[in-house]
Amino acid sequence: MAKVEQRASLPKSDLHDVLREMLLIRRFEEKVEERFRAGELPGFLHVAIGQEACAVGVCRALEDGDVIASTHRAHGHTLAKGTHPNELMAELYGKQEGCSHGYGGSMHLYDVERGNLGANAVVGGGLPQITGAALAFKLRGEPRVALAFFGDGATNIGTFHEALNLAQLWRVPAVFVLEDNKWAESTPESQHSPIRDLSERAKAFGMKTLKADGQDVETVYKTARKALDQARRGDGPVFVHLETIRFTGHYIGDPQVYRDRDEVRKLRQERDPIELLRGKLEVSDEDYAALDAEVSEIVEASVEFAKAGTDPAPEDALKNIYA
């Protein structure tokens, strides 16, 4: 219990580390955009620029042994859960050194050793499996928690409702984190949900819900900590509703014809989670520039690592189909 109390909020030194991690994720995703537009990255990609506080705040609150399922917008979750930027970038380049060894790509990032059970390209696809992982922890009496990230679009799909219902019915140690950026791809929440407060959906199952400003990393951390503590105590699953903002399009290259550009600009100026924390910590311009240089160097190195990586042999495609 002492540890829980001690960790209920983050000391200032940790917040500096949090700022560094959020900035690293930001610079990483900006680099991904740049390299994608340069034609170096296959497939298509979704960045979570603007949502960094959700990934970092939640993953900081996890204990070793806890597991996550992520979404198609997974770079931040993956880095925040501990995967090295080199391994993530190498995956985006389709290299053997990648965290999924070139078999997955941006929407299928795995790092099982670090508790990342996989990003999922099917909206809501990971949720039932988080209920199942939590069931395994419960059956084995292990003090572990399984946590799912998903967006507001996922709250309309059957797996969301079925997974939450079963998790609450069986009171498994699961946490469901809604990253509510108000957009399902290009469709605004007003067009995809008949209700405005999506946590009502979890309440309908009798699930405890916690709401937090997803742009304030300290609040996200505290809220996630509270949710994880309840789940770990055996008091049942918790729904965490984070209100956040996607500063960019649904995918890299999305012209966003559906969105008001002035509004996005204003949100970027006023609600950037990195700027908000920087202001709170009163980081000087000089210190911030040094921090930026440091993380940018890590990101640059990850690109060099990835480019120097090993291409899989074509016939490697026939491996890893069966255990």
Place this chain on the structure above:
Amino acid sequence: MPELTYREAVRDALARAMRQDDDVFIMGEDIAEMGGSMGVTAGMLDEFGPERVRNTPISEMALAGAAIGAAVQGMRPVAEIMYEDFLTLAAEQIVNQAAKHRYMSGGQVTVPVVFRTQGGAGWSPGAQHAQQLEAWFVHIPGLKVVFASTPEDVRGLLWSAIYDDNPVVFFEHRTLYPIKGDVPQEIEAIPIGKARVHREGEDVTVIATGRLVHESLQAAEEAERDGISVEVVDPRTLQPLDEETLVSSVKKTNRAVVAHEAVTRMGFGAEVASVLQYQAFDWLDAPIERVGAKFSPLPFAPVMEAFVVPHAEDVLAAVKRTVGKA
């Protein structure tokens, strides 16, 4: 050797695995107090309790997905999908998730889960409670697919499926639950990927699955009265497929009939016919015959249902066509 029904044989495999291994548990709709819609899990709640014999809501996506999630954590869940028609509801989790986690992760994830299900016509359930959908799942790399037709096979193959490190879709046939057969005293794993020759013959090979194995054995006896010697082979596992046993049988008999209850068009028999024509082309003395359901949903009225699905006489007619005695 003890005699068990097909139903008891399934239960015996589940119970023995659960007795020896805490990681094995079963979940599904109505499987606890009710013992499952087919009575397969009757009595298991009393022995193992509600934590390991888990009733679920009518919620196939969640029950399939939860089984996958527990399997990824190293447990060996057996999820019962009450009717194979309801695999359609669980298909996303089985096809996109269970089948692909290992691959998409580059080999990091293991998914030792079994989806037991059953179906089959012959009792007028209508179009949504008796389809035979096994071919759909054979088409998905990453899944193993089993379809056992005897008590001995269903027990030994289910045992292997539970201890396989891959997701297995395990088909049972409703009308086979009451049939009886001898099984070994101690459970013996039957390897996944090994066909069974039920009856040796010289003139025609019938490759059949599920209920059609029994229909084909009956047809073989009738054919024998007409002087036609029929070999009956059950692949038992559709993926992986024991091509060697099938091909060598046809190289011996020079004629082949493929038979299943599922709709003929795009049925599993189409794949078998393709394997045979490619690997035994020079040995074939007649076109490969296919026996399956007519291209129709299953109708309700018994006379229409009996008309749509194949029976022994359909196998017999196909056998006779291959030897020019139709």
